[in-house]
Amino acid sequence: MTTLTLVSSHLCPYVQRAAIALAEKGEPFERIYVDTADKPDWFKAISPLGKVPLLKVGDAVIFESAVILEYLEDTVAPKLHPVDPLTRADHRAWIEFGSTILNDIGGLYNAPDERSFNAKCAVLSKRFAWIEKRLKADPWFDGSSFSLVDAVFGPIFRYFDVFDGFTDLGIFADKPKVSRWRAALSTRPSVRGAVQPDYPERLRQFIAKRNSHLSTLLAAKAAA
Template structure:
């Protein structure tokens, strides 16, 4: 079976698929596209014009959740629970992960300080819900790395960059979430899902939003480049 993952360098949904492919330990290739200048061949295989697209023997599958479920159904090393109820619950929390990504998007485009604070509170609320759901770890469902973990690996990656901008305190007093974040950050499949230049690429993307977060990035840079008084 030939697998080609059509990708974008920053897309968290691409990262989900890349993490699952790595956990399944199957060979695949990646091809990157510029979503600001989409080629015709890409639009012909991605009806929504979005990444990821997985080409299976040149047959396209689009939408990350569908791709992950296909890989789970067709490849060894199961990541979903065996029991149907638990499997359905995991799928629900995967959808919750998409809601968290949407909240992150609202956070980084917030136009002013007041809006940014509101979006920060929204994120804290979502991670409070996760704190209440998590068990002893290190992963979402204990010691077994599952598809929910593959969804949240890219979620936490955003905060590696956000934390370098300012202390937003989104995970404060949420020890289970913090431990889960550390476990996912150190997972080889999560690390390998992006290139080494991801932080710089994401910061460039955030600056282009011309948002309150963009202003904070520029303020931090100014502080770092201002010479200290003798």
């Protein structure tokens, strides 16, 4: 059996996608963590873009999370994509939508002042309004079968689980279906196990160093 190794960082949501997919498929894998702020030479030698995740398949290396997920779909059962081509295309589109939301979250925690922060919150609220409109079943994105879309959104909602500890963004207040989906994902073993127990503290430390409006809110909560 070929050994799979997931090269990871502690906070990267794209790494978490791959870890969730591997767990859902029941595929054994090793996990190696690297400090992306101080990348070791061996990592730079095998990562063309200098980013995680990487999936080592024996001596081969696959980079980019979308490609890793597709490789796992091609090689490891059970399938997490729908069988129907049109539905599968729809799921792939919502995975890309999830990547857009991750970029918006990056803009949120880097927003330097309250005005730009509120603008980012408004963008995120509109993004999730599209999700609220799309969700038609439960408990997962398309009903009873956990899919790669679920694997993508588990790490997205995890950010807000931490943010909720020190600020009320109000993004999900009028979105009951999204809130239900978020709650279901938070209890899924594969989603919970995709990060280490110290993830919330690591994320808070990361935010504290951003010199942003969100880091100001975090500091104010800590001082209260």
